[in-house]
Amino acid sequence: MKDPTRTFAEAHWIRMKQENALFDDVLKTEPEALLKSWLIEAAQSGDNVAIARTAPHDAQELLGSLQEALRADADLARFDDAAWGRTRSVLSELSQSRAAQGASAGETSYFVLAIKKPLFAGLRQRLAADPERAFDALWAASTLVDRMAQWTATTYQRSRESVIQRQQQELLELSTPVVKLWDGVLAAPMIGTLDSSRTQLVMESLLQRIVETGSELAIIDITGVPTVDTLVAQHLLKTVTAIRLMGADCIISGIRPQIAQTIVQLGIDLQGIVTKATLADALSLALRKGGWVISRPAR
Amino acid sequence: MDRIPILKMGRCLLVTIQVDLLDQTALALQDDLAERISATAAQGVLIDISALEIVDSFVGRILASISGIAAIMGATLVVVGMQPAVAITLVELGLSLDGVRTALDVERGMALLQAGERSHGGA
Numbered sequence A: 001m002k003d004p005t006r007t008f009a010e011a012h013w014i015r016m017k018q019e020n021a022l023f024d025d026v027l028k029t030e031p032e033a034l035l036k037s038w039l040i041e042a043a044q045s046g047d048n049v050a051i052a053r054t055a056p057h058d059a060q061e062l063l064g065s066l067q068e069a070l071r072a073d074a075d076l077a078r079f080d081d082a083a084w085g086r087t088r089s090v091l092s093e094l095s096q097s098r099a100a101q102g103a104s105a106g107e108t109s110y111f112v113l114a115i116k117k118p119l120f121a122g123l124r125q126r127l128a129a130d131p132e133r134a135f136d137a138l139w140a141a142s143t144l145v146d147r148m149a150q151w152t153a154t155t156y157q158r159s160r161e162s163v164i165q166r167q168q169q170e171l172l173e174l175s176t177p178v179v180k181l182w183d184g185v186l187a188a189p190m191i192g193t194l195d196s197s198r199t200q201l202v203m204e205s206l207l208q209r210i211v212e213t214g215s216e217l218a219i220i221d222i223t224g225v226p227t228v229d230t231l232v233a234q235h236l237l238k239t240v241t242a243i244r245l246m247g248a249d250c251i252i253s254g255i256r257p258q259i260a261q262t263i264v265q266l267g268i269d270l271q272g273i274v275t276k277a278t279l280a281d282a283l284s285l286a287l288r289k290g291g292w293v294i295s296r297p298a299r
Numbered sequence B: 001m002d003r004i005p006i007l008k009m010g011r012c013l014l015v016t017i018q019v020d021l022l023d024q025t026a027l028a029l030q031d032d033l034a035e036r037i038s039a040t041a042a043q044g045v046l047i048d049i050s051a052l053e054i055v056d057s058f059v060g061r062i063l064a065s066i067s068g069i070a071a072i073m074g075a076t077l078v079v080v081g082m083q084p085a086v087a088i089t090l091v092e093l094g095l096s097l098d099g100v101r102t103a104l105d106v107e108r109g110m111a112l113l114q115a116g117e118r119s120h121g122g123a
Helices: A004-029 A031-047 A047-070 A084-101 A103-113 A116-126 A131-174 A196-215 A230-246 A257-265 A279-290 B023-041 B058-070 B085-094 B106-122
Strands: A179-182 A185-191 A217-224 A249-253 B006-009 B011-014 B044-048 B074-080 B101-103
Touching: A004 A031, A004 A047, A004 A116, A004 A131, A031 A047, A031 A103, A031 A116, A047 A103, A084 A131, A084 A279, A103 A131, A116 A131, A131 A196, A131 A217, A131 A230, A179 A279, A179 B023, A185 A196, A185 A279, A196 A217, A196 B085, A217 A230, A217 A279, A217 B058, A217 B106, A230 A249, A249 A279, A249 B011, A279 B044, B011 B106, B044 B058, B044 B106, B058 B074, B058 B085, B074 B106, B101 B106
Parallel strands: A185 A217, A217 A249, B011 B044, B044 B074, B074 B101
Antiparallel strands: A179 A185, B006 B011
16 A cells, blocks of 8 residues: 555655746747736736836846746745746845846836736636636745745845944944144044944944043034934033043033924033034134143234 | 952052952052051052952942042042943942042043142142
């Protein structure tokens, strides 16, 4: 007597081979017509010119990788298998280039889903006489294409997220310069909202520059900080304390009228911190502290 | 056990910490310093921690208490050469060392102590 599980596995294997042969047949019989029908269907999602230009090439590439996987007996129901590796990488490249071109996630996955129409048409043509097999084949095709579209959407999202992360990092680096205003006077103009990570970065670079240059005075200019709440004030206080611990002094400048009102209304205690309205005031105070005298000879 | 040397320069005491500050060493330094301030009637104490790379809450607290001891005994404490990482750590630990005077390096710290002494002598 035969092992029932074995028979089942064999039957599954035979059915899979048949389906793969059938799909391969559909894909290779009239590739031109299939591609055309696919592209017409895909074009309905939108009219992005750049995408329309690369679409035929992308479709060709994807079709090639599908045929390769089918001939290598890849299991239609298991898209995570190694046999689908090339198809997955083609889809990843596709979604990355689409993301860079500015296509939406919907457009990108619709491009993959559009293959359903010619694929289903081909299957119907071949299996018109056998509705039961036709249903199985359609189900397998639909699942496969859905998984492909899902994969595309996932990689699309991942590549978009990496773009956002890179931009965040660049923004962080851009917005934290420490400049030398005078011998022994450093300034850190802060621009944008202050959060923990940015304050940490500014604090580190400012302290490092103080050690390198031996400057005795640091000016933190918050003209470009849109709002000051208790959290931002706390970050500022921490920075000032760290600077003082190292043996330098700190002036906070660029306190705009609205910000001054907010600070007072919130009851934030800036006692013991020298604050000035403008960077110019802070610099003139710094020079006075350093013993410099500025004079303009009478003309 | 290592002991941190305490040098006398005029009316000031100079302490340079060149090794990692272990808890025992820090406690011994606190004892020795109190003894020496009393023995030499020092007006100022200068602690150079520029070689100190790592601090924990204990060492931070010892620094604060050394400052308190020095103040009670009539000497001014100046901590010089704190590294950025150390300063950030102390701030994050909530140890702002209020009342401790600080300077960027030994030279500036000395100048600070001498200025204090002069104004003290003049008053």
